[in-house]
Amino acid sequence: MDKNEIYSITIEDMTEDGLGIGHIDGMAVFVKDTAPGDEAEIRIVKVKKTYAYGRLEKLNVPSEYRIEPECPMAARCGGCTLQHISYEAELELKKKRVLSCLSHIGGIEAPEQYLDEVCGMNKTGDTELSPSYLRYRNKMQFPVGKDKDGNTVTGFYAGRTHSLIPIEDCLTGHPVNRYITAAVCHWADKYKISVYDEKVNKGLLRHILTRVGFRTGELMVCLVINGNKLPFAEELNHSLELSIREYNAEGDSEINLKSVVININRKATNKILGEETRTLYGADHIIDYIGDIKFQISAQSFYQVNPVQTFNLYSRALEYAGLNGNEKVWDMYSGIGTISLFLSQKASKVYGVEIIPRAVEDAKKNAALNGIINAEFFTGSAEDVVTELYQDKQNSDYKAEVVVVDPPRKGCDNKLLETIISMSPERMVYVSCNPATLARDLVVLRNGGFQLRRVSIFDQFSRSMHVETVVLLERN
Ligand code: SAH
Numbered sequence: 001m002d003k004n005e006i007y008s009i010t011i012e013d014m015t016e017d018g019l020g021i022g023h024i025d026g027m028a029v030f031v032k033d034t035a036p037g038d039e040a041e042i043r044i045v046k047v048k049k050t051y052a053y054g055r056l057e058k059l060n061v062p063s064e065y066r067i068e069p070e071c072p073m074a075a076r077c078g079g080c081t082l083q084h085i086s087y088e089a090e091l092e093l094k095k096k097r098v099l100s101c102l103s104h105i106g107g108i109e110a111p112e113q114y115l116d117e118v119c120g121m122n123k124t125g126d127t128e129l130s131p132s133y134l135r136y137r138n139k140m141q142f143p144v145g146k147d148k149d150g151n152t153v154t155g156f157y158a159g160r161t162h163s164l165i166p167i168e169d170c171l172t173g174h175p176v177n178r179y180i181t182a183a184v185c186h187w188a189d190k191y192k193i194s195v196y197d198e199k200v201n202k203g204l205l206r207h208i209l210t211r212v213g214f215r216t217g218e219l220m221v222c223l224v225i226n227g228n229k230l231p232f233a234e235e236l237n238h239s240l241e242l243s244i245r246e247y248n249a250e251g252d253s254e255i256n257l258k259s260v261v262i263n264i265n266r267k268a269t270n271k272i273l274g275e276e277t278r279t280l281y282g283a284d285h286i287i288d289y290i291g292d293i294k295f296q297i298s299a300q301s302f303y304q305v306n307p308v309q310t311f312n313l314y315s316r317a318l319e320y321a322g323l324n325g326n327e328k329v330w331d332m333y334s335g336i337g338t339i340s341l342f343l344s345q346k347a348s349k350v351y352g353v354e355i356i357p358r359a360v361e362d363a364k365k366n367a368a369l370n371g372i373i374n375a376e377f378f379t380g381s382a383e384d385v386v387t388e389l390y391q392d393k394q395n396s397d398y399k400a401e402v403v404v405v406d407p408p409r410k411g412c413d414n415k416l417l418e419t420i421i422s423m424s425p426e427r428m429v430y431v432s433c434n435p436a437t438l439a440r441d442l443v444v445l446r447n448g449g450f451q452l453r454r455v456s457i458f459d460q461f462s463r464s465m466h467v468e469t470v471v472l473l474e475r476n
Pocket of ligand 1: 359381382406407408
């Protein structure tokens with residue numbers, strides 16, 4: 001196969017990054033802007049040892065999955081990768097991906113027999129149990145720049161680049177964002193606030209970050225600036241107040257501006273937030289709930305971006321944990337303690353372990369905020385902390401009946417899996433954001449005496465290929 005050659009191809013599947021996958025003479029070819037089921041002519045643009053990349057030249061027979069993207073920016077924005085296929089097809093692809101990892105990597109026969117549910121989002125708008133599959137994100141970060149006429153604009157970076165595509169709103173975020181970005185840009189132009197230019201590390205305004213408490217309606221607006229002080233802050237606050245009043249008159253939910261903050265980032269870096277945040281108006285945080293648990297969220301806190309679907313997912317984890325109030329539970333990779341606090345309502349004791357100190361501080365704070373006293377948090381890597389505690393005090397306090405893990409994409413450390421196996425809890429609940437590493441870890445756990453019992457799939461990030469899986473394992 002050579003560069004620039006033209007081939008006919010049928011797209012069979014999709015990668016994690018939303019590229020269509022087809023085969024030519026047994027070799028995998030990845031093609032942007034295609035959908036499973038497409039029959040197309042493609043041009044080879046890059047050839048590697050075992051795979052190649054192609055570009056769509058002509059769509060001969062479009063896939064039945066295809067739809068007109070609901071977002072007008074879909075083709076240019078680097079965010080969503082699945083805007084061009086229907087939501088039903090997206091859920092079908094996600095299910096296929098999880099089941100295929102479980103069987104091919106995990107060696108599990110007929111994994112569909114364990115599948116309880118594919119829990120998608122709502123197609124018709126928000127309900128209490130399900131957010132709309134479009135407007136589900138509670139946090140948005142808009143880079144600020146200039147358009148060709150010199151007006152201040154917000155936008156998104158085109159896929160893998162740093163050129164700004166002007167856009168006031170993102171369909172996956174809260175509709176109030178459009179009012180906020182317009183107010184900030186208008187204010188910036190009126191008071192001649194300079195805009196950050198990364199090439200020379202000069203100019204003030206870098207990003208607008210918004211966080212909305214979906215349950216409480218509380219809003220935080222954070223301006224990330226390359227400087228120590230924000231001029232015309234009072235005027236900014238005033239125009240934000242006005243724009244929210246306008247939104248509340250027109251929109252279908254009630255938003256409350258609770259917090260206006262600046263975050264100082266003077267470095268030429270890809271990281272959006274700097275270390276220091278200062279409050280301009282109101283509080284330094286907003287409040288939101290996942291189920292009955294209350295969370296205090298500041299500009300820098302980690303918080304689940306889709307809290308409604310998170311509730312559904314963690315409720316399933318709680319159900320799988322099968323607690324009756326007497327168990328000790330480990331929550332490994334506990335983050336800000338969402339799962340720990342959820343489980344603590346039905347357990348005698350929950351231990352959480354998390355590697356980022358700030359997240360552990362938040363977890364402790366959130367426990368106190370909710371009057372939860374049976375959750376204890378450790379800082380450090382789960383593989384080291386738990387292994388040490390368990391070895392030191394064999395058969396004592398730290399042995400748990402139930403272990404929950406919610407690792408990052410790379411999955412669990414082997415040392416941790418070995419420790420869990422020797423701890424031999426009755427049940428284990430594995431929450432995973434990457435079915436490939438989940439399936440890999442399941443091989444170890446099944447060899448170590450656990451049996452797969454149930455599987456649920458949750459869509460937390462619609463219009464992207466990210467998929468969450470919860471599985472229940474029990475001792476043989
Ligand atoms: N359930 C958590 C989120 C889990 S995301 C919540 O509700 O907040 C995965 C978490 O694992 C992240 O917070 C990450 O910082 C943490 N982490 C990554 N590697 C780790 C390790 N080796 N040991 C413990 N925690 C780790």
